[in-house]
Structures are given as structure tokens and as C-alpha cells.
Amino acid sequence: MSAVRVLVGTTKGLFVLADGEDGWTVSGPHCDGWPINHAVGRDGSGEIWAAGGSEWQGAGVWHSPDGGDSWRLAKLSNGQADDWMAGNPEVAAQLGLTPSPPAPFTGQIDSIWSLGLVDGQVYAGAKPAALYRSGDGGDSWAKVQALTDHPSAKDWNPGAAGLTLHTIVSAPGAPERMWLGISAAGVFASEDGGASWDRRTRRSNEDAAGPGAGGHPAAGTADEIGFCVHNMVRAPGEGDVLYQQNHHGVYRSGDGGRSWHDITTGLPSTFGFPIAVHPRDPQRIWVLPLNGDTQGRYPPGGSAAVWTSGDAGRTWEARQRGLPRENCYFTVLRQAMATDAASPVGVYFGTNTGSVFASRDEGETWDEIARHLPTVLSVETVAG
DSSP: OTTTTEEEEEEEEEEEEEEEEEEEHHHHHHHGGEEEEEEOTTTTOOEEEEEEEETTTTEEEESSSSSTTOOOEEEEEEEHHHHHHHHHHHHHHHOOOOOOOOOOOTOOOOOEEEEEETTTTEEEEEEEOOOESSTTSSSOOOOOOHHHHHHHHHGOBBBBSSSEEEEEEEETEEEEEEEEEEEEEEEEEETTSSSEEOOOOOOHHHTTTTTTTTTOEEHHHHHHHHOOEEEEOOSSSSSOOEEEEETTEEEEEESSSSSSSSSTTTOOEEEEEEEEOOOSSOOOOOEEEETTTTTSSGGGGGGGOOOESSSSSOOOOOEEEOOOOOOOOOOOOOOOOOEEOOSSOEEEEEEESSSSEEEEEESOOOOOEOOOOSSSEEEEEEEE
């Protein structure tokens, strides 16, 4: 556990948590206090990438080669702040501010929402939904045009947070295979390194014979699951087993997303944001259900619980030891849960009330390892 650092993206910068002899330490805020929607690190290297921004700052990816001691920003789009500084140079100079140079995708995107490290390349997902790739560690970026040109793109509808590409998943050892989660456009897969993309939202034959959409506008049809995927993970091992937390249920795919089977039965709610998978056991998963999209988006009954399945979603059990069991009204957002590769596996999640919880025993018990942070947008881990 001491070799694991927890990267916490918040509305006021990136924070890095490390477990030391005297407990957990908190470093930050990094990245000039930018909203950081997601951060990833390369194990054993000290490298960290943090992505975010807004209409004010513009869209960008921060890179640290030394564990957060120093940072360099690559802007993909300029924001309103750059326009203001350019229009008010004397006031900006008095404040010590200078506008950024023209960024390559200004006017196309507002912020970066997700990152993925794939075979030496860095991928970034944006709002509005678009995918970018860097082959030089994040210094320069090119758009993956095939996704933007997908035939369905004209029909993509924004979710409550806008049309966002929030999840990037790849297959270790097979970098040509990738999956994306876009709210609210669905799951997209590529088997040729991004040269082409296939939309994968079909229900399994078993589910298609069942009740289907159930009357909820986000739940899809009898043939397709809802397009509003909230988060997605790939299970370890062969076969491209995927799990996703959707706006209206938890689903499993055993065929790389070509079909999806509803595994929500046994959970207290169909609604939630994050999902995490064990790094060595493809059948062990964790979710954090919330009471509903229009009911407050907090734990059912105001009692926090992480639910886990050890049999790929056939059965579920709640784990609450160490979590607030009453008067709990926080939200855990889509990218705010992660695992590490320790033995036993550590599981982590962050809340919109600024707390980070950690389990050292695969979710059986929990400790609050940070509190009073800004709203937590994402949680990831990096080793070494």
C-alpha cells in the first residue's frame, strides 16, 4: 500500500495522496487550481498526466515527469480567460497574466474529461465528445478524426453534463483494441487503433426477450441498452470482458461490447456512476449505487454502501464497515472509484463532499483517508 499513490482530480486542482509512516499525506493543489476531470500515471516512472479545464480556462492536459514536483501544460483550446487577457492587456499585465498562444482546437472543445495510456501514446477524451492522441507524451495532439466522422455522430445527444467522452479503455498487449464511453451516445469500439469505430449498444439475446426499456427514457429499448453509459472497465484476462454502469443499470459484456447483459438484479438501485474491477479476478467488481437520477443522487436511505460481486454480477453484497451508515447524502461521480494492484487489492472512492475513502481488504472495510478536499471528480492510482 505504501508504494501506491492516489491521484484525486477535483474542481480546484489535482491532489496526490500517499500512505506514509504517519498516515496518509496530501500534496496539492497542483495544476494551477484548474478543474481536473481525470488523471493517470505510468507505474514506476513518476509520470502523471492530469486533464481538465472549462470554458474559462480552455481545454488542456498537464504533464509531470517527477511525481507532481513540476508541471507543463499543453492547451488544446483557448478559453474565455485568454480572450479577456488579450482584450485587456494592461490589466492582465498588472495581474501578472499573459494569454496562452493560439491552441489548435479552439472553438471545438471546452475541456478534457478523460485520459488513457495506450502503448506509449496518450489519449484524451473531450467535451463536446471528441478523441485526441499524442505520441510525444502530451506535448502535441491530433484529433482521431474517424470518431468525429462516425455516421451516428449527428444524432449524439448530450447528457446532463453535456456530450462528454469520459471513458477510454484498452486491451493490454493489444493496443489496436479500444473502447470509449460517451454520454449520451453509448459505447464505441475500435479494433484497428482508432482508424474505424463500431457503436456497441445491443442487448444480449437473453435480455432482448425480457422487459427491455421498462419505461425509463434513459433505459434504451428492448434491443439496445441506454446510450448514457456512465463508466466502463475491462476485466483482466482474455476475451474482452467489459462491465459498465449505465444511467439505468449495470451491464456485462463477454464479447467486447457487441452485446450487453443486465446484471443489476440484487442491487438497491439501477442508478449510479462508477464501476471498478479487480485487476486479477475478472468476476470481482464494485459499484456504488445511488438512489436515482431525480431523487437526489445519494446513497439509498442515506446509508453509504459499496456493493460487490464475486461472480460477475449474478449476486451482490453490500459492504459498509467504516462508511457513514446514516444521514449520508454525498454523490460519487463517474470516474471517482479505482483499484490498485496490491495484494489484497485496495479500492478507493471520492465524494462530492471532498472525502476520499480507501479499503485495504478488497472493500470489506473502509477508512476515510482525506477530507475537506474540493468536490472530487476522479480517483485513480499509480504504483511507484
